Amino acid sequence: MNGFVDTATAPGLVLDTPLRVGILNAAWNVQRHNTDHRCVLDMASLSAFDASLEVGFVPGPWQSLRCNANFVARRLGAPLPFPRIRLANSQLGSDVLYQYGSDLRGIVLPSRRRAPPLMATTGFPSLRRVLARGADFLEAQARIVDASAGRAALLHFHTDTMRELYLERRPHDRHRALTLPFFLPHLRVLDEAAVRDKFAREETLLLFVGADGKRKGIETLCEALDAHADTLHARRVRAVIVSRDTPGCQRFKALRHERQLPREQVQALMREAHLYCMVPHHESYGLVFVEAMAAGCAVLADDDLPRQEMLDGGRCGALVPSGDAAALGAALMGLLDDREELLALALRARERAARRHHPLGVASAYAQALSRLRGG
Incomplete structure (x- = not known):
């Protein structure tokens, strides 16, 4: 036993020949930690998890370089140096094409050849404060999807919430809209016995991981910890905060702060x-929530729509309004009052992560979706 779940939860796809998938995004990004590009690189590793796929990048080195020049220009508000980066017919030997995100930095498909069918990963606003901007704003967002992925045979969303909000604006696209979770090749699901073992310890470890601490709510958390410092000390609760921003706790002292840690050390903290x-x-x-769930953590998060879907309406943790330290403190103390319920939440979180996000199962789901394109 290695303490992890290593089996897929979905059957593999069996094809006579591998499905050749060409990724239209650039093979590298000048901004090393760009989240979208990390997701692109994750998608490029699909074939390591499902042998029915053969995945590679379509743009060559010079085309990727030009894409990055466009990326930098956009960040600086300057005109694109390469507004049209045309792909050659010879580069489109894939069975299907895949595109992540709405901006391909000027890449243009050849006009003299019928391109392979395309699956495009896109998004749609799903936060309450963004949705509150009104119908005109949402229509503008739908037009962005139209412009960037209008020729896609399949429109891929990461959550049901995003997909349904988009379909409210474009109901005629229901036949080509689907939901698949993020593919997380590095995700490790802790087995149930290991989760129960850590909950058998008397001490409780609370974890916060967010480079941009202020945006992630570090100040609200510190206010809640300070308000209940004496009780938390009596219950042997300690906290680890990993963030570039310094936590401002005054009364709560059982705190360790790390400005940055390697992925492996963060994952080890989650398992603890x-x-x-x-x-x-x-x-x-919030992919970090999924990683914490897979490591057998109960989750205390905000109550916006993406987290409601992720945490199954609160069955895997507690949901509170953003910026409300009193509500956060009350929810925290409520969870700590009932150790058995805290364990039950952690086990449900782990089970949900295993069922929805295990990389073998997710890779199989992507393979089945992409194979639909080759089948017409």
């Missing part, structure tokens, strides 16, 4: 932690 607590002011999704 009992409760992952982050109530962000603005977070479009």
